[in-house]
Every structure is written in C-alpha cells, then in structure tokens.
Amino acid sequence: MEFLGHYNYWIVIFLMMAGFYTVISRGNLVKKIVGLNIFQTSVFILYISIGHVSGGAAPILAEGVPVYSNPLPQVLILTAIVVGVATTALGLALVVRIREAYGTVEEEEIHLQDIDF
Amino acid sequence: MDQLPALLIVIPLLAAPVAAALPNNRLPWLLATAVSWIVFAIAVALMVRVIDSSVISYAMGGWEPPWGIELRIDALNAFVLLIVSTIGAVVTPFAGRSVAAEINKDNISLFYCLFLLTYTGLLGITATGDIFNLFVFLEISSLSSYALIALGRDRRALTAAYQYLIMGTIGATFFLIGVGLLYSMTGTLNIPDLADRLPAVIESRTAHSAFAFVVAGIGLKLALFPVHLWLPNAYAYAPSAVSAFIAATATKVAVYILLRLLFTVFGAEFSFGRMPLQPILIVLSVLGIFVTSTVACAQSDAKRLLAYSSVAQIGYMVVGLSLATTAGLTAAITHMFNHALMKGALFLALGAVAYRIGSTRLSDLAGLGRAMPWTMSAFSIGGLSLIGVPLTAGFISKWYLIVAALEHDWWWLALALLLTSLIAVIYVWKVVEAAWFRDLPAAHSEVREAPLSLLVPTWLLVAANLWFGIDTRFSAGLAARAAEWLLGATP
Numbered sequence: 001m002e003f004l005g006h007y008n009y010w011i012v013i014f015l016m017m018a019g020f021y022t023v024i025s026r027g028n029l030v031k032k033i034v035g036l037n038i039f040q041t042s043v044f045i046l047y048i049s050i051g052h053v054s055g056g057a058a059p060i061l062a063e064g065v066p067v068y069s070n071p072l073p074q075v076l077i078l079t080a081i082v083v084g085v086a087t088t089a090l091g092l093a094l095v096v097r098i099r100e101a102y103g104t105v106e107e108e109e110i111h112l113q114d115i116d117f
Numbered sequence: 118m119d120q121l122p123a124l125l126i127v128i129p130l131l132a133a134p135v136a137a138a139l140p141n142n143r144l145p146w147l148l149a150t151a152v153s154w155i156v157f158a159i160a161v162a163l164m165v166r167v168i169d170s171s172v173i174s175y176a177m178g179g180w181e182p183p184w185g186i187e188l189r190i191d192a193l194n195a196f197v198l199l200i201v202s203t204i205g206a207v208v209t210p211f212a213g214r215s216v217a218a219e220i221n222k223d224n225i226s227l228f229y230c231l232f233l234l235t236y237t238g239l240l241g242i243t244a245t246g247d248i249f250n251l252f253v254f255l256e257i258s259s260l261s262s263y264a265l266i267a268l269g270r271d272r273r274a275l276t277a278a279y280q281y282l283i284m285g286t287i288g289a290t291f292f293l294i295g296v297g298l299l300y301s302m303t304g305t306l307n308i309p310d311l312a313d314r315l316p317a318v319i320e321s322r323t324a325h326s327a328f329a330f331v332v333a334g335i336g337l338k339l340a341l342f343p344v345h346l347w348l349p350n351a352y353a354y355a356p357s358a359v360s361a362f363i364a365a366t367a368t369k370v371a372v373y374i375l376l377r378l379l380f381t382v383f384g385a386e387f388s389f390g391r392m393p394l395q396p397i398l399i400v401l402s403v404l405g406i407f408v409t410s411t412v413a414c415a416q417s418d419a420k421r422l423l424a425y426s427s428v429a430q431i432g433y434m435v436v437g438l439s440l441a442t443t444a445g446l447t448a449a450i451t452h453m454f455n456h457a458l459m460k461g462a463l464f465l466a467l468g469a470v471a472y473r474i475g476s477t478r479l480s481d482l483a484g485l486g487r488a489m490p491w492t493m494s495a496f497s498i499g500g501l502s503l504i505g506v507p508l509t510a511g512f513i514s515k516w517y518l519i520v521a522a523l524e525h526d527w528w529w530l531a532l533a534l535l536l537t538s539l540i541a542v543i544y545v546w547k548v549v550e551a552a553w554f555r556d557l558p559a560a561h562s563e564v565r566e567a568p569l570s571l572l573v574p575t576w577l578l579v580a581a582n583l584w585f586g587i588d589t590r591f592s593a594g595l596a597a598r599a600a601e602w603l604l605g606a607t608p
Contacts, residue, residue, distance in 0.1 A: 023283060036286055043294055050301040076249055080293060083256045087286050090260055094267055094279045101272040114273055
C-alpha cells in the first residue's frame, strides 16, 4: 500500500470533500461559491495527476528530453478552469444582484423574506 | 451539404455575439428567429440522411477521430436534434412580444445572445461524438440558461438561478470526474472508441466509480428525484419564453446524454446487468412521479404546477429507459418528443396569459376561459395530452410505457403509471376549473385574447400534439428506429 506515493490523490479527496461540504453547510452565498471553486480545483488536480508519466518532464518540446507527461489532460483542465472561472463570475454577479434585491447574502434571511402562502 | 453538422452548431454560435451587438429593438428577435428556422431546416436534412440507419461522422477541423473531435449523427441524435430545433423554431417567434413585455428594455439584445448560446449548447451536446466536448457544451448551455432564468420579473428568479447554478455545477463536475476516470482507464475521449476499449477494463474499480459519478452527475441535470430541487423554482420564475424553451428541451437533452452513456459507452449489459442501476432508477423515478405529481396538486401558481409536472414526466422517461428493452427505449424516446410538444404548448399558453394579465397564479386565472378562449383551450388540450387521453400524443407514450412494463411482467409498474395519470387529472383540473368554472373578476373585464404572434406558435404545438396522437409514424416510428439502433448496433 503506497499511501505516501499517492499523496496527490489524498489531496484530491480532501479538497473535494472540503469544497462539497462548504457548499452544502454554509448559508452565506459567497461562501458557497468559494466551496464550489475548491471542489472544482480538486478535479483539476485529479486530472493532472492521472496524466503524469513517471520520469516524465513537462509536456513542452525541448532538446534532449526522452519522456514527456501526457499533455491532453492538461489541455482538458485548461478548458475546465475556464468553465470554472465563468461559473464563478456568473455566480458572483448573481450574488451582487441578490444583494441589491434582498439586502442580504445569507440564505436563511433570503428564505424568510420569500415565504409566501 | 457535408458541412451540415458543423453549420448546425456554428450558425447559432456566431449569431449570438451579433445579437448582443444589435440595438434593443426587434432586430435581435428577428435574427434569433431566422437562425432557429435555419437550424430547423438543417436538423430535418440531417434526419432525412440518417433515417436508413446510416451514421454521419464529421471530423472537426479535419482532424480524424479518435484523436480529433468528431460530430457523430445517428438515428438517436438526429431525432433529439429534431426535437430541440422544432421547439426552438416555435418558441423563438413567440418570444418576440412575450419577452419584450417581461424583461427590462435594456436587456433585450443580451437576452437573445444568451438564448442563442443556450441553443448552441443544446445542439452541441446532441451532435457531438466526443465526451469531453459534451461536457463543454453542457456547461455552455447551462451557464447561459442560469443567466436567462435570472432575467425573470420576480426577484425570486435570482435565487432560483443561483440555486440552479450551484446544483448544476456540482452535477457537471461529477460528470467531469467520471470522464477523467474513464480517460485514465482507456486513453480516449471519443464515444465510439470508448465503447470499443471499455469492455477490456470494465471490471476495475475505476470504471465502476466512473459509471457512478457520471450517472449521478447527469441524474442531477435531468432532474431525477430527489435531486430535482432546482427545477420548480427555475421554471416558475424564469421569463415565459425561457420556461417554455428550457422545459421542452434541456431535460430531454440530459436524458439523451444518459441514453448515450448507458447504452453506447458502457453498454446495456454492463449498465443494467452487472450494475444495480435498474432497481435504483425504477424506484427513484416511480417515487419521484408519485411525490411530484402530488406536490403539483398543492401548488397555487400554474407555472410551478407545470414545473413539478415536468419532473414527474421525466420520471416516466427514466422508467422507460431503465426497462432496457426495445419497447422501453421506444417509450422513453417517444415520450421525450411528446413531452416536448406538451410542455411547450402548456408553457406557451401560460406565457400568453402572463402577457395579458401579468401573472400566472391560479387565483388570477379565474374566468379567463371566457376572456381568452383560444389560449385556455390550448392549455386544456395540452392538459389532456399530459393526462394521456386517447387521440393525444401523451396517450401514445403512456401506451408504449405500459406495454414495455407488461413485457417484463411487471404489472405493478403498469398500475403505478395509470395511478399517476389519475393524479395528473387533479392538477390539470385545478387550472381548467379556475379558467372555465369561475367568474371573471372586474379587474380583468378588459382582458382580450392573446395576440396572433403568441397564439400561432401555441396552437402549432397543440395541433402537433393532436397530430402525433393519431399518426405516430414520425414520432414513435422514428423512436423505435432509434431504440433498435441503440440496443442492437455496435458503434
């Protein structure tokens, strides 16, 4: 059991659970978005760890390098990072508008203002 | 002609920034309508090309699959493309007046930009043959629909869009994790190539985890009970044209993704034979249908009622899907088409009501049957289709579902489906009773019938409901073709 050799994946699991828990348990809308970001970051680390080839260098063409790491997961992650940035931007824009409309960014208080029979 | 699959995605994608740059008058709407009709023509052309079980494979940028991204149109794809483009072609003309009345004047060109982006995303998801490309288009359509929903009148549209954003992103990220795990086991992202390489590595924990993540992620996107919680608020508070468009297309495309994953990538034998997916999906969807139909009966707002009804109808599609036989899949795919027509017609009718009286609460709908007879008749016929009365499209899908359930000798399932149709009678009756059996309040005595540009699209969909309830060659016939292709063919 190579616990220490796979420390990448332990970090992935920790970040994923921390981020997901933050999204679920925190009532502040901005904190939820932060949790979402941490959750997405763990996925990026997962992809890059998968793409690593033992003894491989960074996938940039250079003289005298025999083995490169797989560049495809890194490219996929660039795309996913862009998606993550767009999601964060959209989420925060919505939070700004919610603050203007409700006067608060706490989920509990928003829910109280919206109770409608 | 060869470039049609690429044009399908490129035309709305390029039209989106053009729409954003246009001034805030009728021009963005005219552009969007023209684009939606062109896309409809392309989808029909593609359907005609693949109707004899052939497959169109288009290599993006000339890079050959499996290394390059491929657009792959087969019988199932083409049918779903037809569904999405039909709804787009009907809802976009409707959106002209409806949206102008419901959103801030300064946002009109941005609205149509977002609308075209959502449209691009949905078409891209359906047309692509690369699983990561699917994720990218999934996020394109999701992000733009969050923004579209937030444009609704009520301030609760903002919290609805926010909740949808959080839940939708979690679902998409789960899907992304699954794709990463699949890539790590097979080294490819191309869907037919994945299907070829997966059987060799399928008995590994990684592949099983990938299956779980991917199904969970897509389950959230298609509003499978109990992760459907984003849907009622999102549909209820969005602008009327947006509710109609998204209700009729977004969840169908998510069901398509599930079909593609379960039957093409993983294969029916693994998904339903070796993994315990069938009992899980059937239990969750039947429970979902009962619970959400019942909750729909307790609603005081007509749009929210229809939103809960949508979750129930998606439950029917998932039941058909999890039966994993030709009959079950035919039922699921036919219901995708019929539900798009039904919900499209119902939400458009409510959009016409909202245009005239500014509200869709049941108490405000009192007596509208006399003031707006055409609109409320459209709603009533759509409601009959929802219940599954013979001569409407809804009956056809329920019929196929019950036949598929009886094929398995699961008569308890057939009974459950019939019982839920009775619950549907209750919530449809709530609206019909308010409109036709109550008195028109004095405040609404000046209300006239909806304008033609809103009535014509609504009645087009209602007429389609009636047509496809009688002549099923193009709905169930094509669905059966797609189902056989999905179950029998090797990709």
